[in-house]
Amino acid sequence: xxxxxxxxxxxxxxxxxxxxxxxxxxxxxxxxxxxxxxxxxxxxxxxxxxxxxxxxxxxxxxxxxxxxxxxxxxxxxxxxxxxxxxxxxxxxxxxxxxxx
Amino acid sequence: xxxxxxxxxxxxxxxxxxxxxxxxxxxxxxxxxxxxxxxxxxxxxxxxxxxxxxxxxxxxxxxxxxxxxxxxxxxxxxxxxxxxxxxxxxxxxxxxxxxxxxxxxxxxxxxxxxxxxxxxxxxxxxxxxxxxxxxxxxxxxxxxxxxxxxxxxxxxxxxxxxxxxxxxxxxxxxxxxxxxxxxxxxxxxxxxxxxxxxx
Numbered sequence: 644x645x646x647x648x649x650x651x652x653x654x655x656x657x658x659x660x661x662x663x664x665x666x667x668x669x670x671x672x673x674x675x676x677x678x679x680x681x682x683x684x685x686x687x688x689x690x691x692x693x694x695x696x697x698x699x700x701x702x703x704x705x706x707x708x709x710x711x712x713x714x715x716x717x718x719x720x721x722x723x724x725x726x727x728x729x730x731x732x733x734x735x736x737x738x739x740x741x742x743x
Numbered sequence: 744x745x746x747x748x749x750x751x752x753x754x755x756x757x758x759x760x761x762x763x764x765x766x767x768x769x770x771x772x773x774x775x776x777x778x779x780x781x782x783x784x785x786x787x788x789x790x791x792x793x794x795x796x797x798x799x800x801x802x803x804x805x806x807x808x809x810x811x812x813x814x815x816x817x818x819x820x821x822x823x824x825x826x827x828x829x830x831x832x833x834x835x836x837x838x839x840x841x842x843x844x845x846x847x848x849x850x851x852x853x854x855x856x857x858x859x860x861x862x863x864x865x866x867x868x869x870x871x872x873x874x875x876x877x878x879x880x881x882x883x884x885x886x887x888x889x890x891x892x893x894x895x896x897x898x899x900x901x902x903x904x905x906x907x908x909x910x911x912x913x914x915x916x917x918x919x920x921x922x923x924x925x926x927x928x929x930x931x932x933x934x935x936x937x938x939x940x941x942x
Binding site for chain 1: 767
């Protein structure tokens with residue numbers, strides 16, 4: 644992204660002439676969840692990313708949402724089923740399987 | 744004739760690897776580890792018995808989550824709070840409205856990097872997720888913890904994709920607000936000047 648694009652981004656402006664139209668700040672904020680979830684439909688990841696890269700107003704929103712998700716995922720990554728549950732489950736399944 | 748567990752070919756390879764994920768989901772749905780273990784046990788037993796209804800090589804994890812949630816909802820149908828989803832009625836905020844996150848407004852100037860989330864202990868995050876209404880909680884857990892796509896969450900919850908987006912939006916905002924308030928209360932960040940996160 645050029646310096647000019649970044650400068651335009653600071654004011655919620657558009658991309659350089661001849662390039663793709665940059666999305667607006669309102670659109671970027673509306674799409675922040677779909678962008679982070681990889682679920683954008685009518686706009687590309689690159690277009691939204693370009694806006695956040697260039698826009699000082701919107702980028703902190705993206706950072707907040709990212710930081711939030713990292714914290715929530717951190718919880719998930721540390722939780723595993725107790726080994727005794729796995730063992731009990733296998734026994735139960737074997738038992739049910741043997742009953743036919 | 745006695746059958747072995749192998750009478751359900753593929754169950755061990757396709758279903759059991761999702762035990763941790765189903766356990767995490769059950770923990771978020773239920774009120775205690777004991778209830779979660781019981782929920783997991785029933786989920787896998789039902790899945791085992793219904794294995795012939797599952798198309799091998801498809802979405803085993805989503806299928807297990809569906810069974811788990813259905814078991815949970817059936818057990819709790821008498822105690823479900825029916826007022827939980829009132830915010831989905833007309834006039835409430837959702838995607839497309841109130842785009843500026845009130846928590847962001849609050850942390851602007853006091854924690855511009857939004858690092859405060861990292862300071863919050865796991866237990867507090869777990870409690871905050873647990874306090875969400877079930878519909879929001881399920882959407883947030885399946886998306887943010889388990890990484891399921893919107894379409895699978897929609898299928899699992901039997902709602903349109905738009906409703907999933909709406910529940911995610913509201914659930915995340917609610918969670919962020921609670922965690923922000925906790926961070927302020929614990930002194931991880933100073934309160935934002937003159938801001939209100941209740942929007």
